[in-house]
Amino acid sequence: MSRSNESIGHLVVIGVGLIGGSVARALKHAGFVGRVTGVGRSRENLDRARELGIIDHWTHDIAEAAGDADMVLVAVPMGAYDRVFAELAKALPEKAVVTDAGSTKQHAISVAEKHLSDSSRFIPAHPIAGTEQSGAEASFAELFEDRLCILTPTENSDAESLALVTAMWEATKSRVVSMNAKQHDDFLASVSHLPHLAAFALVNAVRQQGDDEHDPFQFAAGGFRDFTRIASSSPEMWRDIAISNRDALSANIDALQAELAELKQMLESGDGEKLLQSFAAAKRARDEWLEKHGESL
Numbered sequence: 592m593s594r595s596n597e598s599i600g601h602l603v604v605i606g607v608g609l610i611g612g613s614v615a616r617a618l619k620h621a622g623f624v625g626r627v628t629g630v631g632r633s634r635e636n637l638d639r640a641r642e643l644g645i646i647d648h649w650t651h652d653i654a655e656a657a658g659d660a661d662m663v664l665v666a667v668p669m670g671a672y673d674r675v676f677a678e679l680a681k682a683l684p685e686k687a688v689v690t691d692a693g694s695t696k697q698h699a700i701s702v703a704e705k706h707l708s709d710s711s712r713f714i715p716a717h718p719i720a721g722t723e724q725s726g727a728e729a730s731f732a733e734l735f736e737d738r739l740c741i742l743t744p745t746e747n748s749d750a751e752s753l754a755l756v757t758a759m760w761e762a763t764k765s766r767v768v769s770m771n772a773k774q775h776d777d778f779l780a781s782v783s784h785l786p787h788l789a790a791f792a793l794v795n796a797v798r799q800q801g802d803d804e805h806d807p808f809q810f811a812a813g814g815f816r817d818f819t820r821i822a823s824s825s826p827e828m829w830r831d832i833a834i835s836n837r838d839a840l841s842a843n844i845d846a847l848q849a850e851l852a853e854l855k856q857m858l859e860s861g862d863g864e865k866l867l868q869s870f871a872a873a874k875r876a877r878d879e880w881l882e883k884h885g886e887s888l
């Protein structure tokens with residue numbers, strides 16, 4: 592097994608989609624990886640990934656690919672974690688390091704701890720980068736440039752594995768930060784998972800106002816398009832994220848409902864002054880956020 596602190600000999604990517612494909616492209620581009628084996632279900636997607644030079648070989652069989660892996664990246668939807676880690680555990684070499692890209696981290700850790708004989712070599716990660724597209728074809732090497740990648744190591748995490756996974760994500764040009772998994776899931780519930788649910792809900796609410804004669808979407812313009820862009824994301828992926836972070840997400844739905852209830856009350860009482868204050872506070876917070884972080888979005 593060839594592995595140093597600064598590069599990976601054999602990388603196995605389970606799930607060669609937008610994220611897995613983009614990591615493989617970025618690491619090849621950076622010269623951080625020797626060969627890449629892709630594992631997935633769709634032959635068409637894997638053939639395309641090989642044609643595009645994202646992976647060097649592919650197989651449908653996790654155990655076959657992982658047998659001589661130096662690093663394994665799990666980049667499948669959260670709902671597939673249990674099956675994937677159970678398979679991985681059967682063949683993972685003792686020294687191999689595992690990381691992932693999943694959007695919720697407590698679930699990733701609990702699945703890894705359930706299946707891996709040595710879960711200290713699993714270093715959970717979540718790149719805060721993406722698009723509403725799926726599949727290898729949609730992947731690109733620059734996806735992670737200057738974007739955060741949040742690692743959520745546990746107190747049992749192996750230091751050498753953490754250093755290698757940090758170096759790997761840095762080689763994708765991510766800005767790597769660490770926090771605990773619960774904090775991660777709570778923050779992401781509010782700034783990522785809630786907005787996706789709100790976008791799905793808004794489109795459904797508008798859709799249901801239509802009838803045979805009237806299509807409300809025909810009057811929608813740029814504002815509606817901006818607000819609802821993420822409602823074009825993969826329904827399966829978002830089902831899995833929502834279910835795997837359901838407690839934090841429920842609390843955030845309560846917070847949004849309370850905000851909407853307050854706005855409704857202001858409307859009903861015709862309280863323009865309060866509405867103005869509420870809109871102005873939101874505008875201020877968003878403008879400040881863009882000023883501080885807009886460059887890297």
Ligand code: NAD
Nearest residue numbers: 606608609610631666667668669671693694721722725726
């Ligand atoms: P994607 O749909 O583009 O790719 C997922 C790939 O996993 C597909 O090729 C699919 O065939 C494969 N797959 C599914 N089940 C499998 C299984 N049992 N075994 C092997 N392969 C399987 O999705 P993506 O956007 O690349 O998301 C991958 C992971 O990254 C998800 O956990 C998601 O939550 C997370 N993530 C996504 C984004 C984003 O914006 N898209 C951002 C950060 C993290």
